[in-house]
Amino acid sequence: MIDPIFLAEAAVNGxxxxxxxxxxxxxxxxxxxxxDIVWIAYVDLVMLCMYLVYFLVQVYGWPxxxxxxxxxxxxxxxxxxxxxxxxxxxxxxxxxxxxxxxGGLLFFLQSFATFLWTTDHRSVRLSLPxxxxxxxxxxxxxxxxxxxxxxxxIALYVFLTRTFVGTAIRAVAQDREAMSxxxxxxxxxxxxxxxxxxxxxxxxxxxxxxQYSVHPFFGGQFGPLTFMICVLGGLGNMVGAFVASFxxxxxxxxxxxxxxxxxxxxxAFVVFIVMIFxxxxxxxxxxx
Amino acid sequence: MSLLALxxxxxxxxxxxxxxxxxxxxxxxxxxxxVGPNGSxxxxxxxxxxGILPVRSGTLTFDxxxxxxxxxxxxxxxGIAHVPEGRRLFPNLTxxxxxxxxxxxxxxxxxxxxxxxxxxxxxPVLAERKLQRAGSLSGGEQQMLALGRALMSxxxxxxxxxxxxxLAPVMVLRLFDLxxxxxxxxxxxxxxxxxxxxxxxxxxxxxxxxxxxxxMEGRAAELAEQDFVRKAYxxx
Numbered sequence: 321m322i323d324p325i326f327l328a329e330a331a332v333n334g335x336x337x338x339x340x341x342x343x344x345x346x347x348x349x350x351x352x353x354x355x356d357i358v359w360i361a362y363v364d365l366v367m368l369c370m371y372l373v374y375f376l377v378q379v380y381g382w383p384x385x386x387x388x389x390x391x392x393x394x395x396x397x398x399x400x401x402x403x404x405x406x407x408x409x410x411x412x413x414x415x416x417x418x419x420x421x422x423g424g425l426l427f428f429l430q431s432f433a434t435f436l437w438t439t440d441h442r443s444v445r446l447s448l449p450x451x452x453x454x455x456x457x458x459x460x461x462x463x464x465x466x467x468x469x470x471x472x473x474i475a476l477y478v479f480l481t482r483t484f485v486g487t488a489i490r491a492v493a494q495d496r497e498a499m500s501x502x503x504x505x506x507x508x509x510x511x512x513x514x515x516x517x518x519x520x521x522x523x524x525x526x527x528x529x530x531q532y533s534v535h536p537f538f539g540g541q542f543g544p545l546t547f548m549i550c551v552l553g554g555l556g557n558m559v560g561a562f563v564a565s566f567x568x569x570x571x572x573x574x575x576x577x578x579x580x581x582x583x584x585x586x587x588a589f590v591v592f593i594v595m596i597f598x599x600x601x602x603x604x605x606x607x608x
Numbered sequence: 609m610s611l612l613a614l615x616x617x618x619x620x621x622x623x624x625x626x627x628x629x630x631x632x633x634x635x636x637x638x639x640x641x642x643v644g645p646n647g648s649x650x651x652x653x654x655x656x657x658x659g660i661l662p663v664r665s666g667t668l669t670f671d672x673x674x675x676x677x678x679x680x681x682x683x684x685x686x687g688i689a690h691v692p693e694g695r696r697l698f699p700n701l702t703x704x705x706x707x708x709x710x711x712x713x714x715x716x717x718x719x720x721x722x723x724x725x726x727x728x729x730x731x732p733v734l735a736e737r738k739l740q741r742a743g744s745l746s747g748g749e750q751q752m753l754a755l756g757r758a759l760m761s762x763x764x765x766x767x768x769x770x771x772x773x774x775l776a777p778v779m780v781l782r783l784f785d786l787x788x789x790x791x792x793x794x795x796x797x798x799x800x801x802x803x804x805x806x807x808x809x810x811x812x813x814x815x816x817x818x819x820x821x822x823x824m825e826g827r828a829a830e831l832a833e834q835d836f837v838r839k840a841y842x843x844x
C-alpha cells in the first residue's frame with residue numbers, strides 16, 4: 321500500500337505541472353481558435369526559447385530575469401515569423417496542407433537544433449530551497465514557475481476580455497468578415513495573435529528550462545501532450561484547455577507514483593481516447 | 609457633390625456577374641432604398657460598397673474620395689458602416705463586447721463611452737441585456753444590436769441589408785420606427801429591403817434593381833404610387 325503522503329505529494333506536483341501545461345495548451349489553443357490552424361511545431365518553438373535562456377543564463381551569465389525577458393521577446397518574434405513565413409501563404413489551402421507545413425517546420429527545427437547544438441541534454445540549475453508543508457515537500461523551483469504561469473494566464477484572460485485588441489481576437493475567431501466591417505484588418509489580428517502565442521511559448525520555455533533539460537527532441541516530450549490537452553478541452557475552447565491541463569497533469573503525476581511515469585502516460589492517453597468517443601467536442605462542449 | 613456615388617459598377621463572384629453597370633448616388637442626410645426581388649444583386653451591391661467584394665470595373669466615390677479597390681477595414685475608417693445580411697453579430701461575445709467592437713476604429717475608441725450612452729439611449733433593451741451573449745437575444749434585439757454596433761463607429765453612411773429579415777410582423781414595424789429615429793438623428797442611410805411597402809414610407813428615394821441592373825429610380829412617394837411596388841412584389 322502506498323503511503324497517502326506520497327499521493328498527496330503527487331497531487332501537489334500534478335497541480336504544479338498543470339500550470340505549465342496550461343500555459344502551453346492555451347498558447348496553442350489561442351492560435352488554433354483564431355487562425356484555425358494547429359501549430360504542430362508549437363512546443364518546438366518552446367524548445368528554441370529554452371535553448372536561448374540556457375545560453376544566455378548558463379553560458380553568458382545573464383541574470384535569470386533578463387534571460388526570461390529575452391525569451392519572451394524571442395518567442396513573440398518567432399510567433400510572428402512562423403505566421404508570416406509559413407502560415408500566411410497557405411491560409412486558404414486545404415487543412416491537410418497546413419498540417420503538413422507546420423509538421424515540416426517541426427522536423428526542420430528538430431534537425432536544425434541537432435545540427436547546431438548536438439543531442440546533448442542541457443539544463444539550468446537554480447538552487448532554491450524546498451519547503452515542507454504538512455509533510456509534503458514543495459520545491460520552490462516548481463512553485464515559482466507555477467505561480468508565474470497562473471499570473472500569465474490571468475494576464476491573458478484580462479487581455480482577451482478587457483482590451484479592444486483582445487476582444488477583437490475573440491471576435492475574429494467567430495466571424496472574420498464581420499470583424500473587418502468593424503475596421504479591423506484580420507491579417508493584423510492574426511499577427512497579434514501569433515505574437516501572443518509566441519510570447520506564451522517564450523514564457524513556457526523560460527519556466528521549463530529550470531525544471532527539465534532541453535534537447536532537440538524536447539517537443540516530442542510535451543508536444544503530443546499539449547495537443548491532446550487542447551483536443552480534450554475542445555479545440556479553441558480556452559477554459560476547457562485550462563481544465564484539461566490539470567486533469568492530464570494529475571493523471572500523469574498520480575499514476576506515476578502508484579505505478580510508473582510510463583504507466584502515467586499510458587493511462588492519460590487511454591483517458592484521452594475514451595473521452596474522444598464520449599465527448600468529441602471537448603469536456604466542456606455544450607450538448608447538441 | 610454626393611456623399612456616395614457609384615458609376616458603371618460591375619461586380620460578381622467567379623464567372624458569375626451579379627451587378628451590371630450600376631450607377632447610384634446618395635446625398636448627405638438622405639435615406640435611399642434599393643428594392644428588388646430575391647437574387648437581384650441587392651446584397652452584392654452593399655458588399656461592393658463596403659469593400660468586402662471588389663469591383664470588376666467602375667468607380668466608387670465617398671465624399672469625393674475614391675474608394676474603389678479599398679479593403680473593407682479601410683472603407684469603414686472612411687465612415688461607411690455596413691449592417692450585413694443576417695446581422696453577423698459575434699454570437700459568443702456579450703452585447704457590450706459586440707458594441708465595443710463597433711467602436712474598434714481608433715477614432716471611435718476615443719469616444720467609446722459617450723457613444724455607448726447614446727446607443728443605449730436609442731435602444732434601452734441593449735443596456736438591460738449588455739452582459740448577455742449576443743446569440744441569446746431575440747431576432748429583433750439582435751437587429752437592434754447590429755444597428756447599435758454600426759452606430760458605434762460614428763459613420764457618415766449606414767448600409768442596412770434586409771433589416772426586417774426573419775422578424776415577426778409586429779417587430780418589423782417597431783424596427784422601422786427605430787430606423788426612422790436613427791434617421792432623425794441625422795444619419796445618412798442606404799437600405800436594401802424586400803419589405804417594399806414599409807421601406808418606401810421610410811426613405812426619400814429608391815432604386816429598383818433587377819437581375820443586377822438598375823431598372824428604375826425616383827422619389828419614394830411617387831414610386832409607391834406606380835406599378836413599381838407591385839413589380840417588386842411579383843418578383844418574389
